[in-house]
Amino acid sequence: MAFNVIKHIRVSFSEDKHLFVALKNIFGFYPGNIFLYKLAFRHRSQAIELNNGSRMSNERLEYLGDAILSAIVADYLFKMFPFKDEGFLTEMRSRIVSRAQLNKLSQKIGIDTLITVSAETNNVYRSMKGDAFEALIGAIYLDKGYDFSKKVIVEKIIKQHFDLHELENNNTNYKSRIIEWSQREKRIVEFLTVNEVGQGYNKQYVVDVLVDKVSMGKGRDYSIKGAEQDAAMKALLLLEGEKP
Secondary structure: OOOHHHHHHHOOOOOOOHHHHHHHHOOOOOOOOOHHHHOEEEEEHHEEEEEOOOOOOOOHHHHHHHHHHHHHHHHHHHHHHHOOOOOHHHHHHHHHHHHHHHHHHHHHHHHHHEEEOOOOOOOOOHHHHHHHHHHHHHHHHHOOOOHHHHHHHHHHHHHHHHHHHHHOOOOHHHHHHHHHHHHHOOOOEEEEEEEEEOOOOHHHEEEEEEEOOOOEEEEEHHHHHHHHHHHHHHHHHHHHHOOO
């Protein structure tokens, strides 16, 4: 009881009160090492330059959080679907931890409002919100440990924001769908990165999807994976008329 009172007083007079309260409201706990969480929300466009010339942003925490999140989701799905094969589990995990899904989740729970980013980057770097979410998981892991991180992800993220049965029946992985179609129809599908547009944070990739060497649609996105999904979606729309 006394510890909670002291904690509340410390938070009330902290210059990072807003961040303490926001994380408490979202996840139900107060951070221990607040520096980790501040770093998790620092986009590389606002990186801190150190005396040795290196730059500090959330990229290292993002790398760590990606691995922790993937492991915990894989463990949860393994236990939830004891009779499903490896392919099903891999696909379900990818639907939960995809960048598009994490971007939407970050915005839904309010993490996007905590990101420190330069004004010119805010509407350009489309994976920024999902990246910050992964970095936050990395911060929680370093601050509280694996078991605590697992409890937060399962109880506060998966159970509250994902309907696994709906996710199972809603296949938005267009690249996977067109590959499955090609195998079924004995057609050859290729994804080619044909162009790069812009530079730095503004760089986008252009991907062309070919079916039996014939272009069926071009996709464009800030990541190659995103461009492939965009191209596959357009190709599937054209191929609907080819279904037997």
